[in-house]
Amino acid sequence: MIFLVLFSVLLGVWNCRSQMILNDMSWINTCPSECECQYSQSSQMFLSKWKTENNDEHLIKSAVCVFNNHNINFTHRLSDDIESITFLQENDTQTIFTNDILKHFQKVQSIDLQGSLNSATVHITNSVFHNLEHLKFLALQRVDMTGAQKAFAKLSELEVLYVIHCTIGYLKWEMLDGLLKLKELYLLQSGIKELYGFAFYGTPELRRLFLSHNDLLSVDADAFVGLLKLEYLDLSNNQIDHLSGLTFPPLPHLQWLELKHNPIKVIFPHCFQFLNGTQHLTLGHKQQPVHLMKFSFRGLYSLKFLHIPNIDNDILIEHMFYDLRALMHLNLQGRIKIINNRAFNGAHKLLKKLILHNCQLQKLYKDSFHGLEVLQVLDLSLNNLQSLEEETFRHLKSIRHILLHNNKLKQMPSELFFENHQLQAISLHGNPWNCSCNMKDWKENIVMSNYIEPIAENCTNQYNCTEEMVPITDINTSPVCESPVIYKGEELFTVLKRLNCQ
Template structure:
């Protein structure tokens, strides 16, 4: 009870405050939290992004930012067309909770229902017939505790005894599935399951050319057969509106094609973290529109082309973390729309020729595992005409030759790890469109001057974490578009002068035993002491109506100056672990070392009365070497410049105020002379006194003269 209450409080603490309850908020059960939620913020949406997450994790494993292949996201389009705001109820199942009573209290117009079983709450059973009352239900999520964790562990049983024809998204996690005799159809035990047999029950399915015929299976008594089938799987026949079905960590050990019979709208099927060892023939033939299939984290021992046959709309296939040991031309059926295939973390030892010949539209493939070395044969990748990204982990091969990479003319990103002691001079001639080549942790010790011949479009080259102790002069001269070079964690002691081309914007040379000398004077600290950082783009929906929100990616990349990655000296001994640039400038005082300097303005205390010219005179110019300036100095410089600009503007305002005062005094003087003229005209009958006054003022300059009449009518000057 205590643990259940804790989970409930933890759950409610993550509910967004901005979401409000719908109309019947007072009728929400005490065990539940009711709120409005956008469909893209549910866990259902996260499961549709697994293709992008797979590539992201692979790129992070190699320490690089990901330039992922982007696909058309039909799932988002489906959400926009459908109801995007859902009336959501999240309920906690505790020890004393009766599911039927709880469901009676939940509002009938709920769109998304999540039931979470608390720890030590006992065995709970939910029947599909109990949910028939929710005719507006679109999303159903059931989450149990860990199965078979203890002898008296709590189990969450979901019994499929009714069809929820309107349900679109079903997520079952750590739930025991059970089928009911009411929805269980009896098959002829003497008939063999072939394509013709399947067509009896799916007359509208597409024809396929593979037919499985073999020896008859063991005939069981009828009652034993029914009981075995009932306990082994639950059929989702009648869930005809399902778009996504996830059965994760549910102790599923056997698949039957009848499980997915009639799921004609199913697009996302996730069966990860179960105990599957085999896939029967045509197992997914009942879901012809399937676009994403995940069988990751199972125990599959073999993959045959009849296992996955019929998935002509498939775009994402995840078979990672299984136990099959080889891939051949008999492993995969045609996938005319496949974009990403993940075979990673399997003990695959060899890939035979023509294995991927049927995957002629695939964009990205992931192969290899950390535990088992992988071997490649000639023509292993023939047919991958549109492949853009290839990731191979733990590749063991004596010589990387051109014949191994034949068949991938569109390849742009190639990621390799393993044991590759030698690379032929023309190894990359067949993949001359490469833009990113990562060969870290490949046990490379020597490079020839023509190793990267033909890679005229290469922008990123990573040779870090190898055993390279010598770089031949001119190695990078044949790479005219190279922008980033990673040589960290090698055995380099020195390199020839001018080896780094001027096109480079980032060079990593840290963690090498450098022998410091003035021969390194041409190294540029602002390029070598850099890191690449991923920055989220600012998406302003309020002011620019989403114009700044691009559809391709929500991140951009920038280079940041970071002295911590500066290469360090290993010799002479007195300068061990000292920065190469510091030793050249302060210790060796190399005359040829002239790093690019940045101009820094330091502001002195000034007052508003000081003019802009005085500020410019009092400003001190100082120059500091780039390797000693970090990101904080840059911010300080910008702050000083901004302060100087504010003072300059203040002085401009002050001068403008003085000018206004001067003009005001001139105006007062003019008005005073005008009044004197009017007085004179009144007493003297119109004498042209203004001319005399003007002449006197002009003749006397600055001094101001005043006149008045005496008692005898004569004009007299008053000092």
Template sequence: MDSSVRGLLWFILILCTLPHLTCNMVCPNSCLCNFNGAVMCVGNALTDIPKQLPSNTYMLFLNDTNMNVINEQSLANQDLVLRFSLTHSHLHTIHPQAFHVAPQLKSVKLSSNDLSTLPARVFSPLTALEQLYIDENQLETIAPEIFEGLVVLQHLDLRQNKLTSPASDVFDGLTNLTLLNLGRNSIKYLPPTIFHSLPKLLSLSIYNNELEVLEDGIFDELVNLEELKLHHNQIASLPPQVFWSLRNLKTLTLSSNRFQTIPEKSFYNMPMLSQLTIYNNPLLSLPDELMGHMPEMREFYLYNTNLTTVPGNLFANMSGLLRLNFHLNYKLRELPSDLFCCLPVLQKLSLKSNNLHHLHPQLFSRLTKLGLLFLNDNKIQNIPEKTFQGLGELLTIDLKKNHLNNLPGHIFLPNTALRSLTLSDNPWDCTCGIRGIARWIRHNQHVVIDKEDVMCQSPMYQLLRTIVSLRDEEFNFCDTTTVPSFPTLNELHETAQPFHTISTIGQKTASTTSLPGATSATTEGATQQATIPATTKPADSTTSEVKTHSTSLHTVSTTLPSEEFPLVSETDSIHCKSAPFYDILVVEQGPEFVHHNFHRGWVYVWYLPSDITLAGLHMFCHILLVAAGLFLILAAMYSIYRLGKTMDKLKAERAHNEG
């Protein structure tokens, strides 16, 4: 945000929050004054603090000015001013005696300037100072005597400077300090006793620095600390029990460091902790004893690590946890069955973008208050039927982008509150097993928000059909058991002996005899069609009817692909997997199955010859025809070009002769 915009925002803030001016008040140009004593001045025309301010001024804000120096008389005659702010003004120098004329100040804000050094004891006269903001400057070092005498200081903001190694006694004497912000500096090392003189500190921020180690005992005296921010550093290890003295800590951020391991019991003795973040660390493992009693924990972030699994008791002591973000762990393959055993009030669980392959049936069984469950972008291959049982308050389940090819038909029946379910980008297998979940989706289309993208990936004849479009009658064949009596594969490739199949439906039995040589003759390479009646003959029939549907196509006995209808022994049973073959199954050596249609009780099977030589000839002819077509097009274009040139030449000669 540039300086002019910031100045305008400050101006609007003061204008909106302070009462209107009185008519007899004297207010300098470029300033806005309030009869209660608040004055704000904005503009490059200001090079020093205006001398003629209202006599009751107690708050003085200067923003986006041209004031580069605070001299020894800038604050003179401002005996009532308690809060002084000079920001976004490229201030680079403060006179050593600048604050001697205003010892009554309680708040000094010098943010967003160009201060690179501070005179020794420059703030020492401010014995009543409670707040000091020197953030967003260019300070590289701070001498210990700079804060000498600030015995009542409560807030000290030094963030976004260029500090590297503060001295161990730099904060000595600040015994009433409650907030210290050292974030966004370049601190590489902190002495072990640097915070020992700050027993009342409530908030300590050291985020976005270059810390590599934490010294043992560095936080031992911060017994009242409630917030500790250490994220975005380069810390690779933690001393054992380094946080044990922080019994009142509520927020701890350790994310974006370099932890590969964390010592046992690191987070013990912190019963008040409500937010813990350790994400964005290259963690390889976690100890079995890591988390102590944390009944106040509400949010836990553990993502983007190298974990492959976690201890089963990791969350056991977080009985009050509401939101668990356990995602983006690309190597996390499995979860202990009792991992979520002790989270009775958990409302949100995110396991998305992990590497999970399977889910234990009891994994979520005790999450009775769970409302949001994200399992998308994993590699889950199947989900047991009782996985979501007991989750009566579940509102959202995200299962997209997994490896699911089927789901039990009753898997979501216990989830009566379900309002949003996503299932797309899974390799759904639309054979007999899909019937149950397809029926559930049809009856709950309002719940499956991506139903138009939930498509069949197999078998080939169902490719790209939506599961919601599948109808129950398409799976009637799944209840049919076919007991074949087939020759062996070698016998089938030899010649000549007919084989017999028996189709059993209910109590009726029909048999069909087919001869391998019974195929009608067709023109070489032509597309062929087979028709099969979709209903059985009475039990006393011995042959199936085969009819010709079109005079332009010949009729043959149908051939089944070996992948979907494997040959079995006489003692085995086979279940028909392909929707076209309802009652009568005729198998014969022949060309490969391509496509089918079911119409008015007949199954029309389209296929092509499987002879390799013939297929190669067809391909060669196709390429030859394409090449010939391209040649003719080019020849025609060249002829048109030559004809045009000839016409132009004739026109030119005619014009010359007429001239």
């Protein structure tokens, strides 16, 4: 009975809403020929994917309009209570958007303004958006903002600002002043050369800031002053070539920092001393190797994931990873010839995954992995290891997967097979093995197990991402003999059966 009552109420509400929509079709019938007007689901709108709160499903009045320099006045024939507008520029010369074009849209919440892909240009004025008190989402693409540094300054209800391929150059505080509710800011591919002091001071609620694919040569702490709620900062794909203790101010809630594809040469000590809450850090550039020093990561107490795709260190030594007490995943690629004793001290307590893949690695010591008692995955594949000392892996009490394929190993201590009960797989193929009864303790089920390797990052939420390890089934994982000559090219375990080792 209760269900029938609720169903009747909901049905009545739906019929009422549907009737209201049917009674309000006149705005569609009077839609300008330059536009397509319709009711749209809120979840289907261009900027809905950035909406994370109060994401209720409802119908809104929307329009998609094509404009040029001669027909821009059609906006006055659109319904005044329209809520979402997308403007697409035709391939003509220049068009100037002024306050008079948009000021009567008092209920608009979303505007997407896209300039032409060709040589046509869209200009905006300083006051173009100043009467739009309810605007929450604004996207500008290929728009010339020269002389319009204050275009966003009075949008106190704006929550998301998306700017791509626009002309900015120098970002000053006046551009973002008064954006008190802004939570996400995307300034991409807009030729930003410098961030002036207090550039983001007018956005105290900002959570996510994207500044990738610009021309930043350096950043200073005073540019980020006031961003006490910032959680995500993307500075990737710029020209930043150095970091120092003056680069970042205290950002207590910053969880994710992207610095990849910047030509940073050296990570000096104390660069990250104020980023005590950061959990994810990626840095490095394919064309510019980065060099680590002692205490390079001091202050990153909460860091869980560190990825450096192009490291340049002859040797990893103790205290390089000092203060990384929460680190769980370390991924290094590039050039590391030697790993010294206790090299990972400071990051050893919680480290579960250590990737040293394709690092030109030549030498390990018996205490290279000292302290890594909870490590589960160790990837040493595609290196230049020729031999391993006895007890190299003795500290790895929890190790499950070891990848040693595609090195230059001829022999390997057998201790790993009978001292470690956690080991599930060890990849040994692609090495020039010298097959003999010294290998009689190798366990075929572990060596022949489908080895694992990382694939694309798997994100359980927006800030918690790690590389997912998956089994590889289409590769022959059997070690093959290189010597003696009589066994060359034969699989190891076939040879061991013929040797009948006791």
